[in-house]
Amino acid sequence: MxxxxxxxxxxxxxxxxxxxxxxxxxxxxxxxxxxxxxxxxxxxxxxxxxxxxxxxxxxxxxxxxxxxxxxxxxxxxxxxxxxxxxxxxxxxxxxxxxxxxxxxxxxxxxxxxxxxxxxxxxxxxxxxxxxxxxxxxxxxxxxxxxxxxxxxxxxxxxxxxxxxxxxxxxxxxxxxxxxxxxxxxxxxxxxxxxxxxxxxxxxxxxxxxxxxxxxxxxxxxxxxxxxxxxxxxxxxxxxxxxxxxxxxxxxxxxxxxxxxxxxxxxxxxxxxxxxxxxxxxxxxxxxxxxxxxxxxxxxxxxxxxxxxxxxxxxxxxxxxxxxxxxxxxxxxxxxxxxxxxxxxxxxxxxxxxxxxxxxxxxxxxxxxxxxxxxxxxxxxxxxxxxxxxxVISYEGLAQLLPLVVIALVWRRMSLSGGVAGLVAGLLVVVVLMATGNDPWGGVNAGAIGLVLNLLVAAAVSLARPGSAPDGRLAAPEPVPARSGTEEDHR
Amino acid sequence: MRDPEPRPSRRSLWWLLGPPVLFCVAVVPANRVEPWVLGMPFLVFWLLLATLLSPVCVWLAARGDPVWKAHRR
Structure with a gap:
């Protein structure tokens, strides 16, 4: 039944x-x-x-x-x-x-x-x-x-x-x-x-x-x-x-x-x-x-x-x-x-x-x-x-965040910076996980990895900045402040 | 960018920090069994309240957001 x-x-x-x-x-x-x-x-x-x-x-x-x-x-x-x-x-x-x-x-x-x-x-x-x-x-x-x-x-x-x-x-x-x-x-x-x-x-x-x-x-x-x-x-x-x-x-x-x-x-x-x-x-x-x-x-x-x-x-x-x-x-x-x-x-x-x-x-x-x-x-x-x-799926996917989202709003983020951050973040997660240290000191290993990921991505990008053209960045959303001439987004 | 006029402020989006504050800051003092509220131990009650307040925070963010208002029919 x-x-x-x-x-x-x-x-x-x-x-x-x-x-x-x-x-x-x-x-x-x-x-x-x-x-x-x-x-x-x-x-x-x-x-x-x-x-x-x-x-x-x-x-x-x-x-x-x-x-x-x-x-x-x-x-x-x-x-x-x-x-x-x-x-x-x-x-x-x-x-x-x-x-x-x-x-x-x-x-x-x-x-x-x-x-x-x-x-x-x-x-x-x-x-x-x-x-x-x-x-x-x-x-x-x-x-x-x-x-x-x-x-x-x-x-x-x-x-x-x-x-x-x-x-x-x-x-x-x-x-x-x-x-x-x-x-x-x-x-x-x-x-x-x-x-x-x-x-x-x-x-x-x-x-x-x-x-x-x-x-x-x-x-x-x-x-x-x-x-x-x-x-x-x-x-x-x-x-x-x-x-x-x-x-x-x-x-x-x-x-x-x-x-x-x-x-x-x-x-x-x-x-x-x-x-x-x-x-x-x-x-x-x-x-x-x-x-x-x-x-x-x-x-x-x-x-x-x-x-x-x-x-x-x-x-x-x-x-x-x-x-x-x-x-x-x-x-x-x-x-x-x-x-x-x-x-x-x-x-x-x-x-x-x-x-x-x-x-x-x-x-x-x-x-x-x-x-x-x-x-x-x-x-x-x-x-x-x-x-x-x-167990590490979410913690691993987290490390993609800078390359996918932050890159769209940060013009000077460089490819080498993003990739260096990704590698650093993934390494931290895998090592902490493999050595039985997740959570580490009570803190989620993915969070530790992401912080390091962001720091590395920022440091490398600041040292050798990239420069994305406008077309490769998220455009600010159009706000038709006064009704009239602006094109509708949809 | 090519926007000649100053963009309207989206300051109300700070309200989106409401849920992390409710769940991650306020939960520290709320991590307790007593007092019981509505038949629930305090931590469960608090997390339920935070869950119900989260959409309110998003609503407050949207209410003052010029982008939201522009697209509201």
Whole structure:
């Protein structure tokens, strides 16, 4: 019963995605990779909400608070900070990309410095840091489907289904299709979380007051940072991670795909205003993770906290709906991650040659398929290799910030400065990570890397300044101060 | 650049620093269980409040932003 509901939603996702391809340009890369740069406010909101609410939100956030307590809310903190920053950064990237017909961060940076090889380097780096996220979604989907089917459907089959469904709609209709599947996903997620948030306190504790009171009495250590029995996730870690991830949010290639898909910069500003409200939803899995410490204590795999707790108590059909929401939370972000990887390889590596330039869309789609296949294969063969790498994904992507964003507003930033900063930042992250020093002195290693990155980039650029022509910088947005002659930006 | 007139000020964008202040500065004294507010331990309550105030900060930034006003229909 419950697994049939999940299957039904997955079929619906495929149908929605394929239908979204109707009437779409079949040749143009931009129609596929950035939705023809035409998504309105609602679609942009739904898509970007869909991207941020991954299986991590379902499994990881509950699992985190189950193990480490309320420091799990760092997710809410960084998303709120990142979305506020996107009020400025989103329109900046949008305008630059729109003016020059660019598709993601790698071709933006390559264009800014007039250096195609930089695009190649950044594409390789971004792929290394993004693939683990694709795999995390695949394994997340496996966990959801296996628990919702009460073990009847195995992990291996669930992995394959996650891969197949997300490839079907992303290959058919690209970013626009992902936005349509996000509609289904967001509705399912909001409804099921609301129901579960009422159900769990009433069923297990007799009410909210009673639930929090019992958590306060028996799990007090979970309610502040650094949390129970560890000093790893203390205040310093929370602050540095919230700031770092907040700064990175706007250069994550999936976020950028969402930015560039918007119809106008004003859409992005409205989005920055409305999207933070969606983060309130993230409190649900975090609080339920705390509740799970009392309901299902002593789990080996904390990622199962939410589903183990719900599986024992929910009626089958409702458990199926929760599972469907979890499964959709895996495949939508996964599809956009793969699309971003495909777009970057096509634009910045494979489609550079004049003989391949006319085939960028097909190339992007082939890479999208290959990237997904690679992540799927890794899931079967080396299930832990990519997951280990995912720990430094955000910290690594953070190091792209100066080359992608700061370069657009700082005329004198030089290519050598930006690259030196990138190398320094990545080295710090990799070394601290490899020596088991992340966090270092309680501070997120990526934040330390980014500070060094910025210092090196600034020092080298000041010593030997570059000079970008106006066309390679973000233009200040036109402000028609008095109504009349100024051209409209749209 | 080629803009002959002085650009209108976008000073209200300083409000965008509101969320980092709410989450990263104010959270230091808010890292406590007592007092309980609305049935929630204080830190959870504070982070929820900060989450709700973040869009307000962005709204304040937008409200005084000439670029936002110019594109408002």
């Amino acid at each position: 419950s697994i049939a509901i999940v299957a039904l939603f997955l079929v619906a996702a495929c149908v929605l995605g394929i239908r979204a391809a109707r009437g779409q340009d079949k040749v143009d890369l931009a129609a596929w990779s950035v939705g023809g740069r035409s998504l309105g406010l609602l679609m942009t909101l739904v898509l970007m909400a869909g991207e941020t609410y991954t299986t991590f939100s379902y499994l990881g956030a509950a699992g985190w608070s189950y193990t480490h307590g309320v420091s799990a809310l760092y997710v809410v903190a960084y998303l709120s900070i990142g979305m506020a920053a996107s009020y400025v950064v989103g329109p900046l990237l949008w305008s630059y990309a729109h003016r020059h017909g660019l598709h993601n961060i790698t071709d933006i940076a390559a264009h800014r410095f007039g250096a195609p090889w930089l695009g190649v380097v950044l594409t390789v780096a971004a792929t290394v840091f993004l693939l683990p996220y694709v795999q995390l979604q695949i394994t997340g989907m496996g966990t959801v489907v296996a628990s919702v089917s009460y073990g009847a459907v195995g992990l291996g089959l669930s992995y394959l289904v996650a891969f197949a469904v997300s490839e079907v709609f992303v290959l058919a209709s690209g970013l626009r299709g992902s936005a349509w599947v996000s509609v289904l996903k967001d509705v399912t997620v909001v409804v099921t979380l609301a129901v579960v948030f009422v159900f769990v306190p009433l069923h297990f504790f007799g009410g909210y007051g009673a639930m929090f009171a019992q958590i306060g009495a028996e799990r007090a250590a979970w309610l502040t940072m650094p949390g129970p029995g560890s000093s790893t996730y203390g205040l310093a870690w929370f602050l540095s991670t919230a700031l770092l991830n907040g700064a990175v949010y706007s250069v994550i290639p999936t976020t950028v795909a969402g930015f560039l898909g918007a119809a106008s910069p004003q859409t992005l500003r409205r989005n920055a205003l409305l999207l933070p409200l969606y983060q309130v939803l993230l409190f649900v899995p975090v609080i339920l993770g705390l509740a799970a410490t009392l309901v299902v204590p002593g789990l080996k795999d904390s990622n199962l906290a939410l589903f183990e707790m719900l599986g024992t108590a929910l009626p089958e059909w409702l458990f199926g709906l929760v599972g469907a929401a979890g499964a959709l939370s895996a495949i939508v972000p996964m599809a956009v991650f793969m699309l971003a990887i495909g777009t970057m390889w096509s634009r910045s590596v494979l489609g550079l040659h004049e003989r391949t330039r006319g085939r960028q869309r097909q190339l992007a789609q082939v890479v999208t398929l290959v990237a997904g296949g690679l992540a799927l294969g890794m899931t079967y063969v080396f299930p832990n290799a990519l997951v280990r790498l995912s």
